[in-house]
Amino acid sequence: MTELLLKVQKREKLADQLYGQILEQIVSGNLGEGTKLPSENEICASFGVSRPVVREALRKLQSDGLVYARQGVGSFVKKRPPQGLIEFGGVNDVAGLLRCFEARIAIEGATARMAAERASVRHHREIENALKTLEDGVAAGDIADKADLDFHMAIARASGNEIFLTILNSLHGVMQKSMNVALNITRSGSADRAKRVLAEHRQIYDAILGRDGDSAELMMRYHLHQARQRVTDHARDM
Amino acid sequence: MTELLLKVQKREKLADQLYGQILEQIVSGNLGEGTKLPSENEICASFGVSRPVVREALRKLQSDGLVYARQGVGSFVKKRPPQGLIEFGGVNDVAGLLRCFEARIAIEGATARMAAERASVRHHREIENALKTLEDGVAAGDIADKADLDFHMAIARASGNEIFLTILNSLHGVMQKSMNVALNITRSGSADRAKRVLAEHRQIYDAILGRDGDSAELMMRYHLHQARQRVTDHARDM
Amino acid sequence: MTELLLKVQKREKLADQLYGQILEQIVSGNLGEGTKLPSENEICASFGVSRPVVREALRKLQSDGLVYARQGVGSFVKKRPPQGLIEFGGVNDVAGLLRCFEARIAIEGATARMAAERASVRHHREIENALKTLEDGVAAGDIADKADLDFHMAIARASGNEIFLTILNSLHGVMQKSMNVALNITRSGSADRAKRVLAEHRQIYDAILGRDGDSAELMMRYHLHQARQRVTDHARDM
Amino acid sequence: MTELLLKVQKREKLADQLYGQILEQIVSGNLGEGTKLPSENEICASFGVSRPVVREALRKLQSDGLVYARQGVGSFVKKRPPQGLIEFGGVNDVAGLLRCFEARIAIEGATARMAAERASVRHHREIENALKTLEDGVAAGDIADKADLDFHMAIARASGNEIFLTILNSLHGVMQKSMNVALNITRSGSADRAKRVLAEHRQIYDAILGRDGDSAELMMRYHLHQARQRVTDHARDM
Numbered sequence: 001m002t003e004l005l006l007k008v009q010k011r012e013k014l015a016d017q018l019y020g021q022i023l024e025q026i027v028s029g030n031l032g033e034g035t036k037l038p039s040e041n042e043i044c045a046s047f048g049v050s051r052p053v054v055r056e057a058l059r060k061l062q063s064d065g066l067v068y069a070r071q072g073v074g075s076f077v078k079k080r081p082p083q084g085l086i087e088f089g090g091v092n093d094v095a096g097l098l099r100c101f102e103a104r105i106a107i108e109g110a111t112a113r114m115a116a117e118r119a120s121v122r123h124h125r126e127i128e129n130a131l132k133t134l135e136d137g138v139a140a141g142d143i144a145d146k147a148d149l150d151f152h153m154a155i156a157r158a159s160g161n162e163i164f165l166t167i168l169n170s171l172h173g174v175m176q177k178s179m180n181v182a183l184n185i186t187r188s189g190s191a192d193r194a195k196r197v198l199a200e201h202r203q204i205y206d207a208i209l210g211r212d213g214d215s216a217e218l219m220m221r222y223h224l225h226q227a228r229q230r231v232t233d234h235a236r237d238m
Numbered sequence: 239m240t241e242l243l244l245k246v247q248k249r250e251k252l253a254d255q256l257y258g259q260i261l262e263q264i265v266s267g268n269l270g271e272g273t274k275l276p277s278e279n280e281i282c283a284s285f286g287v288s289r290p291v292v293r294e295a296l297r298k299l300q301s302d303g304l305v306y307a308r309q310g311v312g313s314f315v316k317k318r319p320p321q322g323l324i325e326f327g328g329v330n331d332v333a334g335l336l337r338c339f340e341a342r343i344a345i346e347g348a349t350a351r352m353a354a355e356r357a358s359v360r361h362h363r364e365i366e367n368a369l370k371t372l373e374d375g376v377a378a379g380d381i382a383d384k385a386d387l388d389f390h391m392a393i394a395r396a397s398g399n400e401i402f403l404t405i406l407n408s409l410h411g412v413m414q415k416s417m418n419v420a421l422n423i424t425r426s427g428s429a430d431r432a433k434r435v436l437a438e439h440r441q442i443y444d445a446i447l448g449r450d451g452d453s454a455e456l457m458m459r460y461h462l463h464q465a466r467q468r469v470t471d472h473a474r475d476m
Numbered sequence: 477m478t479e480l481l482l483k484v485q486k487r488e489k490l491a492d493q494l495y496g497q498i499l500e501q502i503v504s505g506n507l508g509e510g511t512k513l514p515s516e517n518e519i520c521a522s523f524g525v526s527r528p529v530v531r532e533a534l535r536k537l538q539s540d541g542l543v544y545a546r547q548g549v550g551s552f553v554k555k556r557p558p559q560g561l562i563e564f565g566g567v568n569d570v571a572g573l574l575r576c577f578e579a580r581i582a583i584e585g586a587t588a589r590m591a592a593e594r595a596s597v598r599h600h601r602e603i604e605n606a607l608k609t610l611e612d613g614v615a616a617g618d619i620a621d622k623a624d625l626d627f628h629m630a631i632a633r634a635s636g637n638e639i640f641l642t643i644l645n646s647l648h649g650v651m652q653k654s655m656n657v658a659l660n661i662t663r664s665g666s667a668d669r670a671k672r673v674l675a676e677h678r679q680i681y682d683a684i685l686g687r688d689g690d691s692a693e694l695m696m697r698y699h700l701h702q703a704r705q706r707v708t709d710h711a712r713d714m
Numbered sequence: 715m716t717e718l719l720l721k722v723q724k725r726e727k728l729a730d731q732l733y734g735q736i737l738e739q740i741v742s743g744n745l746g747e748g749t750k751l752p753s754e755n756e757i758c759a760s761f762g763v764s765r766p767v768v769r770e771a772l773r774k775l776q777s778d779g780l781v782y783a784r785q786g787v788g789s790f791v792k793k794r795p796p797q798g799l800i801e802f803g804g805v806n807d808v809a810g811l812l813r814c815f816e817a818r819i820a821i822e823g824a825t826a827r828m829a830a831e832r833a834s835v836r837h838h839r840e841i842e843n844a845l846k847t848l849e850d851g852v853a854a855g856d857i858a859d860k861a862d863l864d865f866h867m868a869i870a871r872a873s874g875n876e877i878f879l880t881i882l883n884s885l886h887g888v889m890q891k892s893m894n895v896a897l898n899i900t901r902s903g904s905a906d907r908a909k910r911v912l913a914e915h916r917q918i919y920d921a922i923l924g925r926d927g928d929s930a931e932l933m934m935r936y937h938l939h940q941a942r943q944r945v946t947d948h949a950r951d952m
Contacts, residue, residue: 040548052358056398059356063398068924071547072516078924103401106348110341118297120290160294160301163341163412167405174401210782210792213689215939222936225929278786306686309785310754316686448544448554451927453701460698463691528834532874535832539874579877582824586817594773596766636770636777639817639888643881650877 014049015056019095022057026066027081037067037075064098065228081231100174101228105221107167108152112204112220113213115158123158124209130154131205138194145179151201155208155220178231193230200226252287253294257333259285260295264304265319275305275313302336303466319469338412339466343459345405346390350442350458351451353396361396362447368392369443376432383417389439393446393458416469431468438464490525491532495571497523498533502542503557513543513551540574541704557707576650577704581697583643584628588680588696591634592689599634600685606630607681614670621655627677631684631696654707669706676702728763729770733809735761736771740780741795751781751789778812779942795945814888815942819935821881822866826918826934829872830927837872838923844868845919852908859893865915869922869934892945907944914940 025031038046043054058075061067068078081094115123130151137144152175156164168175200223207215263269276284281292296313299305306316319332353361368389375382390413394402406413438461445453501507514522519530534551537543544554557570591599606627613620628651632640644651676699683691739745752760757768772789775781782792795808829837844865851858866889870878882889914937921929 052360055358059358059398063352063356065924065926068926069547070925071545099399099401102399103348103405106344107405110344114301118301120293120297122290160297161337161340163337163409167341167345167408170405170408171401210779211784212779212782218932218935218939221932225932303686303688306688307785308687309783448541449546450541450544456694456697456701459694463694528836531834535834535874539828539832575875575877578875579824579881582820583881586820590777594777596769596773598766636773637813637816639813639885643817643821643884646881646884647877 014053015060016095018043018047018049018053018057019060022061023066023081023094026077029080031077033077033080035077036073037077039074060095063102064095096174097178097231098228100171100178101224101231103171104175105224107164108155108224109217109221111156111159111161111164111168112208113217114160114164115155116208116211116213116216118160119158119208123154126154127151127158127205127208131201134201135198138198145176148179148201149176155204158208178227196226252291253298254333256281256285256287256291256295257298260299261304261332264315267318269315271315271318273315274311275315277312298333301340302333334412335416335469336466338409338416339462339469341409342413343462345402346393346462347455347459349394349397349399349402349406350446351455352398352402353393354446354449354451354454356398357396357446361392364392365389365396365443365446369439372439373436376436383414386417386439387414393442396446416465434464490529491536492571494519494523494525494529494533495536498537499542499570502553505556507553509553509556511553512549513553515550536571539578540571572650573654573707574704576647576654577700577707579647580651581700581704583640584631584700585693585697587632587635587637587640587644588684589689589693590636590640591631592684592687592692594636595634595684599630602630603627603634603681603684607677610677611674614674621652624655624677625652631680634684654703672702728767729774730809732757732761732763732767732771733774736775737780737808740791743794745791747791747794749791750787751791753788774809777816778809810888811892811945812942814885814892815938815945817885818889819938819942821878822869822938823931823935825870825873825875825878825882826922827927827931828874828878829869830922830925830930832874833872833922837868840868841865841872841919841922845915848915849912852912859890862893862915863890869918872922892941910940 022031022037031037037043037058040051040054040058043049044051047054058067058069062069062075066078066081067075069075115127119127130147133144133147134151137147149172153165153168156168159165200219203219204216204223207219260269260275269275275281275296278289278292278296281287282289285292296305296307300307300313304316304319305313307313353365357365368385371382371385372389375385387410391403391406394406397403438457441457442454442461445457498507498513507513513519513534516527516530516534519525520527523530534543534545538545538551542554542557543551545551591603595603606623609620609623610627613623625648629641629644632644635641676695679695680692680699683695736745736751745751751757751772754765754768754772757763758765761768772781772783776783776789780792780795781789783789829841833841844861847858847861848865851861863886867879867882870882873879914933917933918930918937921933
């Protein structure tokens, strides 16, 4: 049977420590997909923390899509992020990255809808230029995170609400890192995967150009959701 | 007939200048509710700017809910914000305020849903305390913007995603100003109106406590939408 | 301590039987608000059914907003519908009614958005006429369910998609019954409550007239959510 | 220059007649993608109908995603559905089909979310069986519309609200026809396209199994949106 191994530690943010340790064991494969985690009581005892700390850690693993709960039964490992992910960024970066996608889904879903409803011809051209640079990069075997970022910023600008732009600018660092990770994964993936990443961007662009707010929001949410999946899904090439 | 009077100006952000001038005439009542604005061509000519500038200004007035367009017919004044609003803050503040609400609807709709799904008992207590302070303030005839802000921040904390907290912190200044304006309007309104403002907050709290994510998002969006309405609706006491 | 009393029965739809018995005890007050229900195992034993049956019944009580679950702790009574509700319709009718509101939130949220985006002037007039009849009825102390139904059907017609009309027509019987119950409750309530019901309808109408799809969907969802609350909330006059 | 050719007719539903004639010319290629339609006035004159009739027809073409409007400029052809589509079903069937997808996006978005939140293990198995039958069919070169329908009905059953099941049953005929058309198009498409159709179904299933309501709704909406696109997009193989 797989076993959850915990180093007992006492520091500021115990829940984050616990989150990190469990995440590492999921990534290493010590806790495989579908494995049932020990009960809250058992984790309390073996990690030497109170129940609220355990619950907070489990809630974060759940909201990051790594663990799921079945009522009255317990918590189970949902999926195993690729080993390279942690090598790339460390446990804290991974956590930050996943939460960045969650926030972006809410924010950029709204900017895409507004861009569809309000973009001027000049905005359309800006978004199109970023898309072309992205496509050219892929054709040349070199996907640039800058073009990806430009694409999303051009849409925020087209939303006509500068506050969204300010917010995305404040997330700039995390976004660029997350695009880097995502694009790294894309680069190491098949040509098929790169094609799909481009197709997702094009669908957003088409919906904005067609002034279809519903589709634009849907396509942006779908794209960010898939990008998030590409980060955490172990070796699944789609 | 009411007439649109424009001062010709040349400066950096022409669209914003134009937006401000039209807004001032709507607020002053020179352009009454339901009045048809001059055509794009006419505004181009009388203000001495190009069509893209006129379009951008009209788009912003539309997205701020002050003007609406009827296809093939033209643009019409939708509603007249109260005179006091501009006295309070100036044209730029009003515009910023309206856009702040738009951004908050997207962001806080998401935080409320996540808070309902993830809040711990400690989070519930934090939200409840802010709500009580708000209610006590109203009972004592003194609605505090601090309690209002605390309520919304406690919900963001309960969402379990620190990025939302960072974002709301970066909007802190505008939010506090907008709550100030909104609460000023509430204070000057009837007791009925204050009761409704409290009821909206309580509905959000109830949905989060009941772990009902759908309702929590709905109630938060409804509250912010109504708060926005209270700012721009002329003399409508509800 | 309050106790859950169960009659052992064996018939076709055991989960529905169980649902009905628990609902009756919530309505009668035998199981008060906040009371913890017995564990799944205990209900299995005392009612003589298998665990899947118990789970299905609890899930339905949850989705009807009568019971909520706290993970790892158990299920609790959320609220107590008014006694009159069951006298009016019987347990099955109450269940059908609550589910009808749930379906209507999804369907009519969409029709309201589309109506805002697509309604012609003729459609606007139809919706306005139904609203006026509703308002006149309230002023005369007689709220007519027909005017309420007409209002919602006129919006569905304005959506430009006949399939929504067909669907609402197929729900006609349940909708009329639910409006009847809802309006009965409104009639027996304060003048304040009647005013609020009218205000909710007017907000939907205003959003459709202003061609604001986002608001129209929000206001329709809010109205149906509140109508549903008015049915199940014990004695809360709002 | 391409020209809009109209047969003058007088019958019950003039707007539907006009809709059909314009649709036929878009499908035939007489009105190519990007072509500007004549103005409302010109269509009024050449078709011999009043402006409200012309507007209703244009609104329907817009909401069916075939035409888009640019404010103050006019209406333009957005895309050209494949010739085979009309041969298959006639103009009325095409219109019905597109509206069926629109209704399904609202309804099945909700059923997928509820299924994720409420499905029992038995429901999971039902959905999985339908998915397997669908996958086996594709592997054997034979995509069955029955398995597709079963998949969607199993999700509606898992939503725990029988009203959704009743509604989908009432749409049964149109849904089966629409699946037939969609699957016909898939069959005639590349192996790549079939793979994508299966992937969309699997994403919905994964989200429901993972009890992730947000994703389940998103994935269902995305799938139906793409299915709708596959019907109207001329020869685009994705």
